[in-house]
Amino acid sequence: MKQRADLKFHHSGVSVPNLAASIAWYRDMLGFEVDQTMRIDAIPAEVAMLKRGPLRVELFEVKGAAALPERRRDPQTDPHTHGNKHVAFAVEDVDTIAAELTERGADIVFVGRMPFGTFVFIRDNAGNLVEFVQQPDLWAAGARA
C-alpha cells in the first residue's frame, strides 16, 4: 500500500434557507468572508464558499429544501440520528469566545466540559450547531498540533 496522501481541513458544508442571511451571519459573528459564489446545477443550488484564514464554510441554498429537523438543533439530540453532525473549531479559551459571541448576539446553547477540554455550542442564524473547543495541549503545541 502506498504512503497516505497528506490531508488538511478544507471546509464544512451547510445547507441553509437563505444564502444572503447566512453569509451575513458567518461574516458578522465569526469573521468569514465570501471567497467565491457559484451555482451547482446538479443539485441545483446557489453556493457560497466562505473563508477565514485557512478555514472555509460552504453554504448551499436549495429552493424548496426541507427544514432542519428539530432534533438537529440540540447537541444532545442530534446524535440520535446517524450522520454527519457538526464542525468544531479550536479556540485558546472558551470563556473568551463565549463572551465574544454573546456580545455579538449569538444563540448560545451551552458550555460544557469533556475529557478533551471545555467547549461551547452555538447555533447559527438558521439553527445549525457550531462548536468551539478549548484543548490546552493543542493550543500550546502550535498551529499544527
Next chain:
Amino acid sequence: MKQRADLKFHHSGVSVPNLAASIAWYRDMLGFEVDQTMRIDAIPAEVAMLKRGPLRVELFEVKGAAALPERRRDPQTDPHTHGNKHVAFAVEDVDTIAAELTERGADIVFVGRMPFGTFVFIRDNAGNLVEFVQQPDLWAAGARA
C-alpha cells in the same frame, strides 16, 4: 467590539451505528488513530475522538439511534434538507487520493469539478459523506493558506 479570537479546525462529529467498525474504517481508510474514548451521559453516547496530525473526527454511538436518512448518502440530495452536511479535507491531488482510496476499497461516490477546484466524495463504512478537495492555490501557499 473586541478583536476576534483566533480559530483553528478542531473536529467534525459523526453519529455512527457501530463505534468499533467506524474506528476501524477511519484508521484503515484514512489513517486516523483513537486519541481518546469517553462516555457522554447527557446524550447518552459512547464517543471516540480520532486524530490524524492536526485533524480530528469525533464518532458517537447512540443506542437505538435512527438510521441515516437515505438522501444523506448522496452529495446532490443531501443539501435538499437544511443542516450541517459534510466535512471536506484538502489534498494536493484528487486523482492520487481517489486512486489510494479505491485501492483500499472505499465507496467512491464521484469525482467532480468546481470553480474552486476538483473534488471527490466518498462514503464511510456507515454511508456518511466525506469530501476531498484539490485546490491548487491552497496547497501551493502552504499549511496556513
